[in-house]
Amino acid sequence: MKVEFWGQEFQVNMFVGCVGGFLIAIMSSMFGFGGGPFMVPLMTVALRLPMYIVVGSSLLAIFFNTAMGTARHIQFGNFDMVLFLAMFPAAIIGGYIGPMIAKKVSPTVVKRIACAGLLLLGLNLLGVY
Numbered sequence: 001m002k003v004e005f006w007g008q009e010f011q012v013n014m015f016v017g018c019v020g021g022f023l024i025a026i027m028s029s030m031f032g033f034g035g036g037p038f039m040v041p042l043m044t045v046a047l048r049l050p051m052y053i054v055v056g057s058s059l060l061a062i063f064f065n066t067a068m069g070t071a072r073h074i075q076f077g078n079f080d081m082v083l084f085l086a087m088f089p090a091a092i093i094g095g096y097i098g099p100m101i102a103k104k105v106s107p108t109v110v111k112r113i114a115c116a117g118l119l120l121l122g123l124n125l126l127g128v129y
Contacts, residue, residue, distance in 0.1 A: 016042075020046060028069070029069045044111070
């Protein structure tokens with residue numbers, strides 16, 4: 001499939017995107033982590049999209065997965081309202097400030113920071129630290 005954005009055209013393999021998104025949604029729902037850290041590499045590496053398209057697309061893609069996962073966890077009683085109310089304002093502020101910082105930093109630095117974050121997340125999930 002061809003995607004056009006701001007006058008540039010990109011070739012995207014929809015099969016890889018759909019299967020990858022499906023698997024990421026299942027894993028993130030099962031294990032309770034956000035799908036964003038995995039959607040971004042999927043779109044940048046497998047689909048070969050530039051970072052400025054990936055960020056917004058990833059946020060939209062994980063919105064639906066997050067909404068469904070949240071609804072199911074509330075249904076099962078796995079929801080802490082106090083924790084949510086503490087984290088919600090911080091998430092809104094971070095979502096506002098983050099793009100302003102990323103706009104001023106080179107895409108290579110943003111990718112390196114994302115890689116370091118994923119490495120730390122992986123090591124934490126494996127119980128290394």
